[in-house]
Amino acid sequence: MKVASIDTIRIEEFPNLLLVEVKTDNGFVGIGETFYGPASAEAHIHEIIAPYLLGKNPLNIELHQKYLIGYTGFVGASAERRGSSAIDIALWDIWGQYTSQPIYNLLGGQVKDKIRVYNTCAGSHYIRELPTQGTSNFGLNSNDKFEDLDAFLNNPVDLAHSLLESGINAMKIWPFDFAAEKSKGHYISAEDMKIALTPFIKIRKELGDKIDIMAELQSMWNKPQAINICR
Template sequence: MRITSIETLWLNEFSNVLWVLIHTDEGITGLGETFSGSKAVEAFIHETAALKLIGQDPMRIEHLNRELLTYVGFSGQGAEERGRSAIDIALWDLFGKVVNQPVYQLLGGLCRDKVRTYNTCAGYKYVRNRPTWGTDDWGLEQKSEGPYEDLDAFLNNADELAHSLLEQGITGMKIWPFDTAAVKNNGYDISSADLNAALVPFEKIRKAVGDKMDIHVELHSLWRLPGILKVVKALEPFDPYWIEDPIRMDGFDDLRTLSERTSAPICASETLGTIRDFRSLMEAQCAHIVMPDVGWCGGITETKKIAAIAEAYQRPVAPHDCQGPVVLAASVHMSLALPNVLVQESVRAFYDGWYGELVDTVPRPTNGFFLPPEGPGLGLNLLPELWTRDDANRKVTDA
């Protein structure tokens, strides 16, 4: 079997989601995905990666993953790394289809029969029609598409949101009410008024459901040490499940100082790429929970190595996911197969919303847990009508 062509597809409506399809001379195709900067990733895939892949045996996944480590972009999360991630995911999907087995089986089989999920409280418009996004642009000004406009809910009705999630068996929720305050002072400080306003959702959640709900605090790497020390001190009474990405991940000394000043576990980081970055994180002894993103850190091949490094340091892994349906599927397979996975992220406004416009089988939890996906490979395919949409951007490189 040989790779005959590399195809990419992205849609103007979801311009940050890029799909990669690897075609072979035996008619079997693998599907991968990544997120952010689709045009740049598309350029890397066709100008550089395709030249290394076409004519190769797609079953040599480890070899091809190493081949795509470029002289520029061998670390971090640039376009090269995101492209390598999408290609690697596609190669594992293809492998599963060749041997008629799900990806989790190829990774060594199930370590658990199900994996708990928590809900990242984004809304339906968090990705749709948004080429860029930030703390002042969450898509809230657009009309809601359904009942799970969870970003607006955590800002204004966090108590009702907590009840709604518990009714679905979901016992964890991720919120980020501190972001706008961070922007005011570039993360160096927070006023008493802004601090108290950001604590309101936590007060509502604890008053409404007590300790039945785990609260994951997302800080989007927006803070500096003086400001974040105030935030974590104020959060202590609410017993957060973890503090995620409190500062930029280029300051491990500050992160270690912070971890020593709070009882809440530190979770890091979706913003790191490849085993090199995560090795440095582990060596710094400043994070309690490790969060790789399979669509950004080098794919399934790299993520399982990152998980192994974390396991050596006796740290659990919590795969990040706030992207498209293919990355979620890959994450679920890994969460079921890796021995030290703690919990799997998901967004109900995504799997109950726009994911269904893109794939034939939407990964979704049952009573708060993801079960083993059915079918070979990742277990899902892009809908055929995507290629004929007016906003489709398709490119193919072949021999």
Template sequence: MKITAIETLRTEEFGNVIWVRVHTDAGVIGLGETFYGAGAVEAHLHETLAGRVLGRNPLHIEALHRDMTNLPMAQASTGAESRATSAVDIALWDIFGKVCGQPVHQMLGGLCRDKQRIYNTCAGTRYVRSSNIKPVSTWGLGVDDSPYEDLDGFMNRADVLAESLLESGISAMKIWPFDPAAIENHGLFISAEQMKTAIVPFEKIRKAVGDKMEIMVEFHSLWNLPVAKQIARALEPYKPTWYEDPIRMTSPQALAEYARSTDVWVCASETLGSRWPYKDLLERDATHVVMVDLCWTGGLTEGRKIAALAETWHRPFAPHDCTGPVGFVASIHASLSQPNTLIQESVRAFYRGWYLELVTEMPKIEGGYVYPLEAPGLGVELLPAVFERADLTVRRSEL
């Protein structure tokens, strides 16, 4: 079997998402996806990677992955090169499962559990949906009036939001109320008033539901180290589950200092590319929860190696997903097949919303758990309507 064509698809409306379809001479087509900088990813796919994979056996996934990452600029980053590799790699695993008639989680070693606990990232319906990404405090805030405007919810009605999530069985949520202050002050300081404002959602959640709800705190790498430590101390009385990306992931030593300053777990990081920077963090005891975005760090091939690396240091694995529907499905296959998966990220505003405009299937999510898809490969395809969109751009490289 040979790879005969690489096809990319992107739309104006969903400007961050790019899909990759890997065609073979056996008629099997693999679907992959990545997110952010779709135009740059498209260029790298067709101008560099296509020449490295066309004519090759799609089942030689490790060899193809090595050749796609064997570039000076693509070995330890989440730049366009790594994101392009990730999309192709996910498509290759889709082909592998389809050829064998098995779901991807089986190809990765089989289920470690029959369902996986999820948490809800409290984004809104239009959060990161378009390519016009603005500062976090305005990412679709107040634009729509859907049942799942959870960004507006945690900023203004965190108690009501926590109760709503618990009613659906979801007992963990991720919020980022410190981002507006970070944007305003360039991450250099936080005023007493800003601190009090950002802590209000935690007070509301604990008052409304007590310790029934776990709270993950996302910092988007926006703070310098002294302020990040100051915020960590202020939040400790509210017993967060983890602090995610409090500073930029450019100094294992600085993150290790942060980790030593608090009893709350440190989670890092969707921004890291390949397993090598994770090794640096783990060797420094700089992170407690290893987070990976499969669409950015090298796909399922690299993601499972990072999960194994985390297990070597007795750390839990927690796949990131706040991107697109195919990446979400790939993450679920990874979560269910890795023994040290703690919890899977999910965004109900997405899987109950715009994901349904794009793909044929979403996994069953019920009672705070996600269940495996059992169709061969990833178990999901683009809807026929996607191929008929007026704003669709398709580019193809052929053997």
């Protein structure tokens, strides 16, 4: 079995999303995806990854990943990493189809019968526009259902109740982003701290410890301010 073609797909409705199709000469089609900066990741896939991967056995996933790390060996959120991760997902998809096995079996087998989940409180309009990933692209003021980002800012108690009713007892929110953008992560005022803590305070007052609340700081703060916020 060999990789016969690699295609990328961009969707107008979700401009930050890039889908990848890896097709084999015997008819398997693996699907992968990556998020944000799709143009650069797409260029890397077609200019670097495809010339290497075409004609090779798609099941040699570890070998391909070692090659696709790049000449420095660094990892992170670069275009190279986003592109290679989308390909990696597609190759695992092919291997699962080829062996008629769920991917968790190929990774060593089932560890537990169930796993706890939490809700990342974004929404369908979150980061829809190019190119920014900041607060201006939060997708607020939407009348659609399940816009949890708008809800945790404006109706956090109702959101927490709805999650608990759905069987979800942990949620992740990021109300500190607005303050981080003001100071580039160097300082948070007492006023901004109070505003950002409001969702936590309201939920705890109404529900106590019935739901866990995680704070996503987005790597936007310097170390002293990050420690200050966590305290």
